[in-house]
Amino acid sequence: MAIIINKEEIFSIVKSIDVVSAMEEGFVQYSNGNTVVPPVAELLFDNPKGETHIKYGYINDDDYFCIKIASGFYGNTAMGISSSQGMMLLFSQKTGETKAVLLDDGHLTNIRTAAAGALAAKYFAPKNIKAIGIIGTGIQGRLQLQFLQKSTTCRTVWIWDRNKEIALQYKDELKADFDIHIAEDPSEVAKHCNVIVTTTPAQEPLLRAADILPGTHITAVGADTPGKQELESTLFKRADLIIADSISQSKSRGEIYRAFKDGLLPATKVVELGTAIQNKALQRTGEDQITIVDLTGVAVQDIMIAKAVYEGYINR
Incomplete structure (x- = not known):
């Protein structure tokens, strides 16, 4: 059964992660051709102004693949809502099973x-x-x-x-x-x-x-x-x-x-x-x-x- 990780738990966990080193490893894997990363999918909105990006892929021989949905609606702040929204979905690369739903409201996109x-x-x-x-x-x-x-x-x-x-x-x-x-x-x-x-x-x-x-x-x-x-x-x-x-x-x-x-x-x-x-x-x-x-x-x-x-x- 998939684990649902809420925003508060994500905030707590990410403090203990060396995110800069994780990004460095990821970029090296990417430039060395060890990843499968399709082109970005996106939805652009005019009323109100906003956008949603869908990014997904995997690292070869890893345990997981990821689908990320991240939105930015820039008028949100006037309503007391964060402009960043979204979630990340993590799946097993071996079986396709859903491992986790990360309800981060775009926080992990901002951090990475x-x-x-x-x-x-x-x-x-x-x-x-x-x-x-x-x-x-x-x-x-x-x-x-x-x-x-x-x-x-x-x-x-x-x-x-x-x-x-x-x-x-x-x-x-x-x-x-x-x-x-x-x-x-x-x-x-x-x-x-x-x-x-x-x-x-x-x-x-x-x-x-x-x-x-x-x-x-x-x-x-x-x-x-x-x-x-x-x-x-x-x-x-x-x-x-x-x-x-x-x-x-x-x-x-x-x-x-x-x-x-x-x-x-x-x-x-x-x-x-x-x-x-x-x-x-x-x-x-x-x-x-x-x-x-x-x-x-x-x-x-x-x-x-x-x-x-x-x-x-x-x-x-």
């Missing part, structure tokens, strides 16, 4: 995405981080900053959000641990920071090539559908290292997709994250390099975190 951001910083951020920039101060904007503390001691932060009230709430909630400054626009964030994470559902660029300092690392998280874009495509002409979590997905979504579409990025310049992790020559080698990691979200991340939570639950 933030962990991937920390992983990106681990390999591509400059050694001397003078300030961290966060574009978008929702759930993901909070988690990205918190997970970045696994790879840096920097506590100086510049934030920007279209909604000034939400940015003020962000500052108030995190000011005990960080020195937080609210920027008037994304360009002000870029002028102060050499590590920037973008976490918005923007459909027009927020960060411009001319504003980016030499040596800046950017982790782009928000553009997970074909219509979204947070980075100006010309920024890719300035970048020294361009990393995709999935090269195949970058052909249909994300910042790399938009730069390809605009004719400003040759496919040969893009390296997959799991490949770069295994080869030091493909990682940052100088403090003046501009690096971009485009995270569109890969099913192998869901497999790794769902499996870890399930095993944590049954082994309590």
Whole structure:
């Protein structure tokens, strides 16, 4: 009989999991061709504005396969409801039996995405981080900053959000641990920071090539559908290292997709994250390099975190 794991139990279990290491293992397996990950299925809604992604797959010779349903409805916050919703379903790869229903309301998607951001910083951020920039101060904007503390001691932060009230709430909630400054626009964030994470559902660029300092690392998280874009495509002409979590997905979504579409990025310049992790020559080698990691979200991340939570639950 399938185990149903509720959100409160998931919150408790995930605290004991090294999610960054789990993501690293998953990306390596993916780039080494040891996974089966079909293209993303998605539903896009206009009234109200929202989206649902269905990601699924398995790692060869593993015990499980996973189907993840994750939604984002951005008007939810005005009703006191989280914008992130969804669940993960874990099955036996040997028999097809349902092992677990993880009622996480999108929490595990948020956690595995933030962990991937920390992983990106681990390999591509400059050694001397003078300030961290966060574009978008929702759930993901909070988690990205918190997970970045696994790879840096920097506590100086510049934030920007279209909604000034939400940015003020962000500052108030995190000011005990960080020195937080609210920027008037994304360009002000870029002028102060050499590590920037973008976490918005923007459909027009927020960060411009001319504003980016030499040596800046950017982790782009928000553009997970074909219509979204947070980075100006010309920024890719300035970048020294361009990393995709999935090269195949970058052909249909994300910042790399938009730069390809605009004719400003040759496919040969893009390296997959799991490949770069295994080869030091493909990682940052100088403090003046501009690096971009485009995270569109890969099913192998869901497999790794769902499996870890399930095993944590049954082994309590």
